[in-house]
Amino acid sequence: MRNVLERPGEAPVTLALALAYVTCAFLTGPVEPDPERLFAYGMLRPLDAASGEPWRLLSCAFLHGGIVHLGFNTFALAWIGPMIEKSIGSARFALLYAVSALGGSIAFCLWNAPWQSVVGGSGALFGMMGSAVALNMRAGRHIFSFLAYEGPRALLSLIAVNLVLGWMMPMVSNTCHIGGLLSGFLLTFFFLQGPREGVTTRGAALRAAIALLFVSCAAYCIRPVARWDWLLSAWHEADPGPARDALKRAYMLSAAGDPDAEASEEDLEADFRELQKIRSTYRR
């Protein structure tokens, strides 16, 4: 942590992220943030990400839900950030942060209900911890050689403890943590360092599959064609005709489990108005 304050040039991206955390905290309310301001500055809800605001998948990683949340995450960033940034370089570290934050947000959108909201950089911070594990694994003679040393084992314990705490505490999204952890680990292990055995067909196929998985999940978060809220909005915007009827049946299947369930246009309009009410909860 001392590196960030005394030698900022050594970890510029970490310093920039810490400043971004603090700046966003002041913009939204540092002690008890205003939900409307949090929303305006990029709080993530799956239904908003699917309604033309995909930037929230990344912006939520710079916001925090209070002084304690901000304090913990800024401390964790200052502790692990410089170490990772000096190991992989500032540009890769910035990419790691972005991909881990996106990974956490994507996991949240895929797992949680559309109206649930999340803020915080801990998905990205878990990504950094995953990256540290990956760096240790790649550095050894054998990918599990690092377990012979106490430091890396302590890192694994720290990750496990944080995941358990996240599972126990009600206001913490462990989905984001796990998504960020996996994204950071996979990015570092497979993409940020050259292949151990040289370029092979197997390795290239594996990397391609992982990249495709990430991109396709992100695409699904932006366009969740099987989720009831997106289908309802698409039905509302569609012109009368067979396409609109198909969307109605899809919505009824998604929401009620039966595509042919009895529901009039007025019923769906009422559902849509309820959805709009949820959408406008934090909008001024």
Add this chain to the structure above:
Amino acid sequence: MTPTNPRDRLFAAGMGSLWIAAAFPLVLLAVHEISPVAAVSIASEAARWSLRLCLGVTAVFAAGLALLPTVRAGVAFAFSMWLDSVRRNPAPLRKAQMELRHAETAARHFEVGRLAALQGDLRLAATHLSRALEIDPEIDSALFLLGKTAFQAKDFSSAGRILGEVVAKDPNHAFGEALLLLGRCRYVLGDVECAAELLQRHDREQGGNSKSKFWLAQALFAAGRAAAAEEALRAAATPLQGRRETPEERFYRARARVRLWRARGKA
């Protein structure tokens, strides 16, 4: 190219699953353009079956752990092998390699080969052990270790040939391990009568443990001597007295117990 060994098959299955998972959201997006109802159906079925698969695999594994001694013992054995592999200290091998650079002798090549084999680097071990034997063909330990390395690398024909030479010189080399591994090579290569004879000789002269008795039982079953095989299985399934069992011995004892259950069930 069709994968031939279990590890390649497992990797292929994993890759296939990963590609299916990666393409699934895009497939949903594409299907939606044709039929939104179909996309929702596919998504819900996929979610339902994924959950069933996860629960099923967990239930099978938990049932295996609870009911089958081989699963418990196998997990413990695999864990102990993994723990050994991560605890290995590479420093002695590096030191031996450095000493070899100063003066090339058969003894130094043998030492590098021995330490490489301990590290699990079978290719390096084979290279140096072969070189040691080129310089001094009389190092029986190097010949045995070369045969053992080939055995561990699953090159049973080479292992059989080399271990045959070791056993011809000294049947009790390495406390009978050469005889044991040679018997196993013969079994794997299909010469079950010879395998049974060698393993029975090992059992008579060395006593053996659950692993050697289990291998003997397999060879005897393959040779059509079921009664003697069951006798060997019973001996393999008997708990050890006087000292603590290693995870490997416990695993083979568990395999012997399950094999006995199957044999009794058929009877």
